[in-house]
Each structure stands twice: as structure tokens, then as C-alpha cells.
Amino acid sequence: MNKSKLLLFLPLLAILSCGKSKSDEKDATQNTASTSVTIKGSDTVLPLAQKEAETLMLSDKGISVTVVGGGSGVGITALMDGTTDIAMASRDLKTEEKLKFSESKKEVEKVTIAFDALTVIVNPANKVSQLTRQQLEEIFTGKITNWKEVGGADEKIVAYSRESSSGTYEFFKEEVMENKNYATNILSLPATGAIVQAVGQTKGAIGYIGLAYETKEVKQLGVSYDEGKTFIEPSVANAKNKTYPISRPLFYMFDKTNANKVKPIVDYALSDEGQKIVGEIGYVPLK
Amino acid sequence: MLSSAATSIIVVLIVFFLFMEGAGVFTKKPIEDGFLLAVSPSNPVKKLEPSQIKDIFDQKITNWKEVGGKDEPIVLFRTSDISTYYTDEELGENFEFFPAKINELISKQPGIIAFFSDKYKAENFSGRELEINKIKVFEFLSGEEWFPTAQPIAQMGVKPLIYGTLWVSLGAILIALPIGLAAAIFLSEIARKKVRNLVKPLIELLAGIPSVVYGFFGLVVIVPLIQSTFNLPVGETGLAGSVVLAIMALPTIITLSEDAMRNTPRAMKEASLALGASQWQTIYKVVIPHSASGITAGAILGIGRAIGETMAVLMVTGNAAVIPHTLLEPVRTIPATIAAELGEAPNGGLHYEALFALGCILFIITFGINLLVELVSSKQKHKKH
Amino acid sequence: MKKAQNLARKKSVSQNIAFTIFSLISYAIVALLVVILAFIVIKGMGVISWEFITEMPKNGMTEGGIFPAIVGTLCLVGVSMVFAFPIGILAAIYMNEYVKDGWVKQIIKQMTNNLAGVPSIVFGLFGMALFVNKLGFGDSILAGGLTLGLLVLPVVIRTTEEALKAIDDSFRQASTGLGASKWQTTSQVVFPIAFPNIITGLILSIGRVSGETAPILFTVAAYFLPKLPTSIFDQAMALPYHLYVIATSGTNIEASRAMAYGTALVLIVIVLISNLLANALRKYFGKKVKMN
Numbered sequence: 001m002n003k004s005k006l007l008l009f010l011p012l013l014a015i016l017s018c019g020k021s022k023s024d025e026k027d028a029t030q031n032t033a034s035t036s037v038t039i040k041g042s043d044t045v046l047p048l049a050q051k052e053a054e055t056l057m058l059s060d061k062g063i064s065v066t067v068v069g070g071g072s073g074v075g076i077t078a079l080m081d082g083t084t085d086i087a088m089a090s091r092d093l094k095t096e097e098k099l100k101f102s103e104s105k106k107e108v109e110k111v112t113i114a115f116d117a118l119t120v121i122v123n124p125a126n127k128v129s130q131l132t133r134q135q136l137e138e139i140f141t142g143k144i145t146n147w148k149e150v151g152g153a154d155e156k157i158v159a160y161s162r163e164s165s166s167g168t169y170e171f172f173k174e175e176v177m178e179n180k181n182y183a184t185n186i187l188s189l190p191a192t193g194a195i196v197q198a199v200g201q202t203k204g205a206i207g208y209i210g211l212a213y214e215t216k217e218v219k220q221l222g223v224s225y226d227e228g229k230t231f232i233e234p235s236v237a238n239a240k241n242k243t244y245p246i247s248r249p250l251f252y253m254f255d256k257t258n259a260n261k262v263k264p265i266v267d268y269a270l271s272d273e274g275q276k277i278v279g280e281i282g283y284v285p286l287k
Numbered sequence: 288m289l290s291s292a293a294t295s296i297i298v299v300l301i302v303f304f305l306f307m308e309g310a311g312v313f314t315k316k317p318i319e320d321g322f323l324l325a326v327s328p329s330n331p332v333k334k335l336e337p338s339q340i341k342d343i344f345d346q347k348i349t350n351w352k353e354v355g356g357k358d359e360p361i362v363l364f365r366t367s368d369i370s371t372y373y374t375d376e377e378l379g380e381n382f383e384f385f386p387a388k389i390n391e392l393i394s395k396q397p398g399i400i401a402f403f404s405d406k407y408k409a410e411n412f413s414g415r416e417l418e419i420n421k422i423k424v425f426e427f428l429s430g431e432e433w434f435p436t437a438q439p440i441a442q443m444g445v446k447p448l449i450y451g452t453l454w455v456s457l458g459a460i461l462i463a464l465p466i467g468l469a470a471a472i473f474l475s476e477i478a479r480k481k482v483r484n485l486v487k488p489l490i491e492l493l494a495g496i497p498s499v500v501y502g503f504f505g506l507v508v509i510v511p512l513i514q515s516t517f518n519l520p521v522g523e524t525g526l527a528g529s530v531v532l533a534i535m536a537l538p539t540i541i542t543l544s545e546d547a548m549r550n551t552p553r554a555m556k557e558a559s560l561a562l563g564a565s566q567w568q569t570i571y572k573v574v575i576p577h578s579a580s581g582i583t584a585g586a587i588l589g590i591g592r593a594i595g596e597t598m599a600v601l602m603v604t605g606n607a608a609v610i611p612h613t614l615l616e617p618v619r620t621i622p623a624t625i626a627a628e629l630g631e632a633p634n635g636g637l638h639y640e641a642l643f644a645l646g647c648i649l650f651i652i653t654f655g656i657n658l659l660v661e662l663v664s665s666k667q668k669h670k671k672h
Numbered sequence: 673m674k675k676a677q678n679l680a681r682k683k684s685v686s687q688n689i690a691f692t693i694f695s696l697i698s699y700a701i702v703a704l705l706v707v708i709l710a711f712i713v714i715k716g717m718g719v720i721s722w723e724f725i726t727e728m729p730k731n732g733m734t735e736g737g738i739f740p741a742i743v744g745t746l747c748l749v750g751v752s753m754v755f756a757f758p759i760g761i762l763a764a765i766y767m768n769e770y771v772k773d774g775w776v777k778q779i780i781k782q783m784t785n786n787l788a789g790v791p792s793i794v795f796g797l798f799g800m801a802l803f804v805n806k807l808g809f810g811d812s813i814l815a816g817g818l819t820l821g822l823l824v825l826p827v828v829i830r831t832t833e834e835a836l837k838a839i840d841d842s843f844r845q846a847s848t849g850l851g852a853s854k855w856q857t858t859s860q861v862v863f864p865i866a867f868p869n870i871i872t873g874l875i876l877s878i879g880r881v882s883g884e885t886a887p888i889l890f891t892v893a894a895y896f897l898p899k900l901p902t903s904i905f906d907q908a909m910a911l912p913y914h915l916y917v918i919a920t921s922g923t924n925i926e927a928s929r930a931m932a933y934g935t936a937l938v939l940i941v942i943v944l945i946s947n948l949l950a951n952a953l954r955k956y957f958g959k960k961v962k963m964n
Contacts, residue, residue, distance in 0.1 A: 470697055
């Protein structure tokens with residue numbers, strides 16, 4: 001008797017907790033969404049995709065967008081498996097990824113939705129205000145370990161990097177370090193926000209972040225790609241006119257057969273309104 | 288009834304899945320699937336260690352004589368470098384002449400080491416493919432570099448991660464054990480009942496706070512505190528992890544040792560007091576020795592908790608994969624590595640399997656700790672009789 | 673004589689010092705708890721409002737509320753409890769009432785202990801390998817809930833067992849003496865008495881489940897999901913993951929800091945309430961059973 005009561009009671013409790021949410025949900029989305037689209041991938045694109053999804057859904061009630069992070073690779077793998085509609089990526093497809101797509105006979109459409117400039121940041125108390133690519137490489141490969149070697153105070157350099165899972169990690173490695181591996185004693189933090197926080201509170205710190213993440217707590221460095229002849233400040237303007245060397249395109253990728261479904265989102269991202277959000281978030285608009 | 292065996296079945300399932308996925312690491316080569324490393328046929332070097340290959344591509348080794356070859360500068364070649372040697376027209380619209388050009392390049396450059404997809408390997412390939420061994424268990428455990436996504440050769444050395452995990456956990460227990468013991472003695476021997484009934488549940492509440500909250504607290508409070516106290520270049524250190532873990536392990540240690548102390552027979556305590564020993568002497572000559580195994584069990588269990596803790600540690604230790612020399616350096620632990628990297632590792636790939644292998648190591652460590660606790664506390668039971 | 677007195681005084685001085693230190697340490701631990709709680713309450717209090725609890729995140733998760741995360745956590749709790757509770761309770765009853773002491777029981781017990789000691793990230797790995805990939809649930813509430821269910825199973829078994837053990841054997845003997853079968857005794861005598869304590873276990877597990885991050889990282893958690901889940905095959909946001917996300921990422925950390933404190937506060941309140949409730953219940957029923 002009591003046992004059966006209990007067995008009734010337990011699922012009931014669960015149904016209550018979930019059922020309640022269901023009834024609430026009906027109020028929240030009264031116009032039942034007709035299409036639901038998943039965007040998955042790069043953490044760099046994440047804030048942009050999230051905000052665009054948010055505003056798009058305000059104006060178009062017929063669409064529902066889920067945004068999931070994880071990294072560029074996760075998004076692209078999910079696109080292969082068909083578990084996401086759009087993969088957001090902060091890097092181009094790798095050769096092996098291209099091979100896998102062609103093996104599974106999927107054609108991938110790639111749309112550039114914005115550009116991102118990678119900014120090298122240091123603690124505001126740091127005297128150094130510019131570095132060459134060569135110096136950056138030697139700092140992150142561990143050859144330069146003290147700020148006095150690059151014209152700063154006698155202070156140990158503490159280099160922060162993103163986790164190896166991030167597209168930003170790969171991009172910095174390819175673009176700035178010419179494919180050399182990071183030194184083992186580089187601190188790696190799981191998110192860009194954490195890097196800003198750490199560089200802001202650590203005197204000898206250096207790190208790299210997307211332009212969008214820049215705050216007053218950290219100082220941006222000018223970078224030279226011609227061995228110190230000209231140093232370019234990271235800014236939206238410099239990235240737009242392509243004088244700033246460390247910039248990259250951000251992509252939405254999707255299966256060509258799925259193009260109709262994702263069209264509203266891609267179109268919105270490329271529209272004036274979407275590009276305005278790109279600027280608001282801190283990335284570089286296409287035009 | 289099947290349900291009674293549920294936990295056993297789950298443990299077996301966990302072991303099965305973890306080890307099945309984890310064992311995959313040892314059936315693979317650390318080079319990416321479908322890729323190869325080739326050198327000129329005239330090059331006497333037959334084999335390179337993974338670490339040598341990494342140093343070559345990092346340009347730390349720049350001459351073949353450093354790895355036992357001829358005195359010949361090393362020329363690096365990655366697929367994307369082809370454009371510096373040949374124009375797009377020469378390669379053909381769909382790279383159909385790619386294989387032939389690589390062939391040509393390898394025979395032309397005696398010092399070359401080329402990394403490319405075997406799709407581009409010509410049928411009459413003139414170069415010599417370097418032998419690459421599968422990853423061995425011993426290398427996996429003793430390797431000192433963790434670059435799971437490095438190209439061309441992934442460096443799968445988990446030694447720094449194991450050390451990092453153990454250092455942080457031991458540090459935590461060194462902090463938590465004396466404090467926990469003091470609190471346990473206070474609660475069981477000194478405090479009045481009223482105080483005890485108030486303080487004990489509060490301490491146990493510490494165990495209820497979610498680990499992300501501890502991580503968050505550690506990130507904004509403990510990390511800056513440690514940096515300024517020890518005047519360090521970085522605050523994200525093993526010590527920050529240890530402090531956070533110590534707080535998290537305290538309730539376990541206090542509860543278990545207090546229970547053990549309160550189980551000391553009253554007659555023993557009274558006999559000690561009657562013989563003229565002070566309360567203090569009674570505590571450290573009678574109560575503590577009698578409850579030693581309970582305290583040990585608490586300490587070991589506390590270590591177990593600390594070793595497996597993920598989120599709090601991920602947020603405060605800095606995650607640098609180096610073998611630490613002091614607790615004041617950044618460290619990277621096994622659970623933090625899994626949490627940070629699993630999201631990106633493609634399913635079924637080498638990196639994915641390596642992370643499962645890390646899970647196996649973690650499982651084995653905690654399993655061993657559990658057995659140890661069982662052993663210690665069964666000893667205690669015998670003592671009681 | 674004087675020497676002995678001095679010695680005794682010295683002893684009592686050292687004893688007093690030691691005792692003072694011990695009590696100070698204990699109060700320091702309590703103070704630490706208070707500091708952590710106060711820190712989050714003070715910083716988070718300003719954000720908490722009806723809107724914060726009931727609205728969607730807005731403006732790049734720097735404004736608005738955390739409603740979907742709360743709902744997601746509730747759903748995860750629901751699924752994990754539906755899974756872990758029946759199994760856990762049946763397992764405990766069978767172990768305690770039916771299996772005789774011996775090596776079988778020893779092994780099962782050992783396995784339960786081992787399961788309890790498995791780190792939560794390993795559960796995450798396992799959940800990903802089995803539920804997400806092998807069984808093809810994908811990232812879903814089902815996969816995440818089952819993973820969390822496995823995690824709390826030992827807690828459920830242990831608390832149920834303790835509840836059953838606390839019942840005096842005289843009840844069982846009286847029942848069987850009156851001609852009741854073993855099953856009747858278990859279901860109609862033992863179980864009702866143990867029930868309140870079992871509920872205590874349920875509440876404790878709810879607290880545990882709602883605070884775990886590592887197991888849901890790869891089995892269910894979504895960064896941003898504007899609609900509430902409609903079935904257990906949907907992904908969902910969850911409080912602990914949401915806290916992790918807004919504490920460490922987002923382009924405007926300063927703006928989302930406040931949201932992070934608010935989320936931490938909500939999370940802590942849920943977990944602490946369930947702990948305190950369980951404690952209070954345990955005390956209340958503990959007295960009642962003894963009186964019987």
C-alpha cells in the first residue's frame with residue numbers, strides 16, 4: 001500500500017518539477033516557434049551569435065535559436081555528425097576536416113560574418129607598449145622570460161594562453177608563433193574572460209584576447225610584423241583597413257542541403273542590423 | 288533482485304567504458320590519422336622520438352647531426368608551405384600535381400622533413416617515410432610534455448598532470464588535516480553540547496556549497512590574496528587550489544575524526560583522568576591514539592575528494608602543464624585537463640581517447656584510495672571488539 | 673611540592689592555550705562559512721529580483737534573468753531522481769532486509785562505496801561515452817539527468833540503508849510473529865517507519881544534484897538557450913554551468929559579474945535550503961522514531 005504510494009509519489013514529483021516548467025513555457029513562447037536552429041562552436045563567435053540570436057528572435061517570433069559553445073572544432077565535428085545546423089568557427093577548415101566532409105559527401109558552405117583582431121594585452125602598470133612578432137614568439141615559446149629583455153622593468157614575464165581547445169590558441173600559434181609550440185610553463189585558462197581578469201590583476205602578465213574583450217583593466221600593445229619598423233595599434237579601424245596584422249575572419253558554416261533552414265540567421269548576420277551588433281560586441285564589421 | 292546489484296553493475300560499466308575508450312590511445316600512433324612524415328631517401332636517420340620531432344618543428348633542433356644524421360640543416364615542410372615552392376598553376380586546379388611536386392621536392396632537398404596527408408603520397412614515392420611507434424603505456428605515464436593537439440606529433444606525457452593533481456591534493460590535506468583535527472577535538476572533547484550542536488551542522492554546511500561557487504570565490508578572493516601575501520608574479524598557483532580544496536575537504540575530515548573520537552570508550556578516558564592526567568594529556572595520549580584509524584580514514588577520504596575535484600581547481604590553479612617544484616607555481620590537474628579539453632576533442636580521436644585514459648588514471652587512484660579507507664576502517668572495527 | 677604545583681600550573685596553562693586555539697580554529701571555520709556566504713549574499717543581493725528569477729537572459733547575458741537555467745536544473749533534478757530513487761530504494765531494501773551477511777553483501781557494499789568515491793568528472797566522461805554517444809541520446813536532459821542519477825545513487829542507497837537500520841528488529845519480529853510474510857513486513861511495517869528518513873535522503877540528493885557541474889558539462893549544458901526545454905531530449909541551461917560560463921567568459925566581464933553573483937546566490941540558496949531541510953527533518957523524525 002505505502003510502497004505503491006511512494007512509487008506513485010516519486011514520478012509525480014518529477015513530473016511536477018518538469019510539468020511546471022512546461023506550462024510556464026507555453027506562456028513564454030506563445031507563438032510556437034516553427035523553426036528551431038542550433039548554432040554550435042567557437043567561443044570567440046559565441047557572444048556575437050548569442051546577441052544576434054537574441055535580437056533576431058525578438059523581431060521574428062517564428063524562429064528559435066539555441067547557441068552552444070565548446071570551441072571551433074566541436075562545432076565542425078557536430079556539423080559532420082549533423083547535430084548542429086550552423087557551426088561557428090574562428091578558423092578555416094583544416095585539411096583533415098575538409099577530407100572528412102568530402103568522405104561523407106557533405107558540401108559545406110562557409111560565410112564570413114565578421115572579422116576579429118587578436119589583441120596582445122599586458123597589465124596597465126607595464127611600461128612596455130609595443131612588441132615585434134619575433135619578441136612575441138620568443139615570449140610564448142619561453143625564450144624571453146623577463147620584461148627587461150624587451151625594454152621593460154626587471155620583472156618576470158607571466159604568459160597566459162587560452163586552452164588548446166580554442167581556435168584562438170591555434171590561430172595565435174599559426175599566425176604569431178609560426179607554428180611553434182607554446183612553452184610548457186604557459187598558464188592556460190579556460191576562457192577569454194578569465195585571461196582578462198588574470199592579466200588585470202597580475203603585474204608581469206601578458207596574454208592575447210579577441211578585440212571585443214578589451215577593457216580598461218588591461219593595456220593593449222602595438223604589434224610590428226616588419227621587425228620593428230612600424231608598430232600598429234589594434235583597433236577596429238586598423239583591422240578594417242587591414243593594416244593590423246593579427247586579424248582573422250569569423251565564420252558560420254553549414255551544410256548546403258540545409259541552406260534554406262539557416263538562411264534567416266545567416267541573412268540577419270550579414271544585414272546592416274547584424275553588422276551593427278558586430279560593432280557593438282567589439283568585432284570588426286565586414287564593411 | 289537486480290537493483291541491489293545496480294551499483295556493482297554501474298561500476299563495472301564505468302570501468303568497461305572508460306578503459307575501452309582509454310585503451311584506444313595505445314593502439315594509435317601520435318601522428319594524425321592519414322598523415323605521414325617523410326625524409327629524403329639519402330638521409331640516414333631512420334627513426335625519431337616524438338619529443339625530437341616536436342623540437343625539430345619548433346626549430347629547437349635545426350641540424351640533422353643533432354639527432355644522429357649527417358651535418359645538414361633541417362628544412363621543414365608542411366602542406367601549406369608548398370606555395371613557397373610552386374605556383375597554383377604548377378599544382379593544378381584540384382592539386383592533382385601535388386603528389387608529384389612533393390616527390391620532386393623531397394628528392395631535391397636532402398635536409399627536408401615533410402609532413403603531409405598520405406592522400407598526396409605519390410605511387411612512386413621517392414622519399415622515405417619515418418617510422419613512428421604507437422604510444423606505449425610507459426611513455427604515456429612518464430612523458431613530461433602534454434601537448435595533445437601539437438602537430439605533427441602529439442605529445443602525450445601525463446607526468447606533469449599526475450604530479451599536479453597529487454601536489455594540489457597533498458597540499459590541501461596538509462592544510463586541512465591540522466585544522467580539521469583541532470576542530471574535531473574541540474567538538475568531541477571540549478565544546479559543550481549546545482555549542483557542538485550549533486557548530487557541527489554549520490561545518491557540515493560547507494560540504495553543501497557547490498564546487499563552482501568555491502571556484503568563483505577562489506578566483507575573485509583567494510587568488511589575489513595569495514599573490515599579494517607571497518608577493519608572487521602569479522596568484523593562480525597550486526597553493527590557491529590547495530586552499531580551496533582544503534576548505535572543501537574540511538567537513539569530511541572533521542565529521543569522520545569527530546565520530547571516531549566520540550567512539551573512544553568513556554572508561555578509558557576516565558581511567559586516564561583518574562590517574563592524574565590532565566584533559567589535554569588524555570586527549571593526545573588516549574583519545575587520539577584510539578581514534579587514529581578513524582582520523583586516517585577521514586584524511587584519506589579527504590584526499591580522495593580533493594583529487595577528483597574539477598571545477599573549483601580549473602578556475603584557480605592556472606593550468607600550466609609543468610612538473611611543479613613548489614606549491615607556489617601554477618599547476619594543471621587531471622580533472623581540470625579533462626574538463627577543459629574534452630569539449631574540443633573530436634569523438635573517437637586520439638585526444639579524446641587520451642582524455643579517457645586520464646579518466647582511467649583518476650579512477651584507479653580514487654579506487655585505490657577507497658580500498659585503503661576500507662582497510663583502515665575495518666582495522667578500527669576489529670579494535671573495538 | 674612547589675615544583676609539582678608549578679608543573680601542574682604549567683600543564684594547565686598549556687592546556688588552556690591548546691584548548692583556546694582549538695576553539696578558535698573551530699569558530700574560524702564557521703566564520704569562513706559565514707564569510708563565503710556573506711560575500712555572495714551581499715554581492716548577489718542587489719541583483720535578485722522577481723525579474724531575475726523569471727526572465728530570460730538579455731543583452732548578451734549581462735541583463736535579464738536566469739529563468740531557463742533554473743528550469744533546466746529543475747528538470748535535471750527531476751530526471752535524476754526518477755532514475756536514482758526507485759533503484760536506490762529497492763537496492764537498499766533488498767540489501768538490508770533480504771541478503772544475509774556474507775561475501776555477496778560485502779562486495780555489493782564495497783561497490784557502492786567505490787561508486788560514491790568516483791570523481792564527478794569521471795561520471796561526466798562515462799555519461800558522455802554511454803548516454804550521449806553509445807545510446808545516442810545526444811546532449812540532452814535525459815543524458816545529463818541519468819548521469820547525475822548515477823552520481824547520487826550511492827547517496828540514496830546509503831541514506832535508505834541507514835533509515836532501515838535504525839528500525840528496531842522488534843518491529844520485524846512482531847510483524848512476522850503475527851503471520852505476516854517477509855514482503856508484507858517490509859512493505860507495510862518497515863518501509864512506512866523508514867519513509868520520513870528516506871525522504872530526507874531525497875532532499876539531500878536534490879541539493880547534491882543541483883550543484884554539480886562536471887557531469888553535465890558534456891552531457892546536457894547549453895551556453896544560451898532562449899526557449900525552455902519541451903522534452904527530455906532537449907538540451908538545457910543549468911545553474912552551475914551558467915555560473916561557470918558567466919564568471920569566466922562573455923565579452924563584458926564587469927557587466928556580467930553582477931549576474932554571476934546573483935546566480936551563485938540562487939544556487940547556494942537552493943542547495944542550502946535542501947541541506948537545512950534535510951537536517952531539520954532528520955532531527956524531527958529522529959526524535960519520533962526513538963519515542964516509538
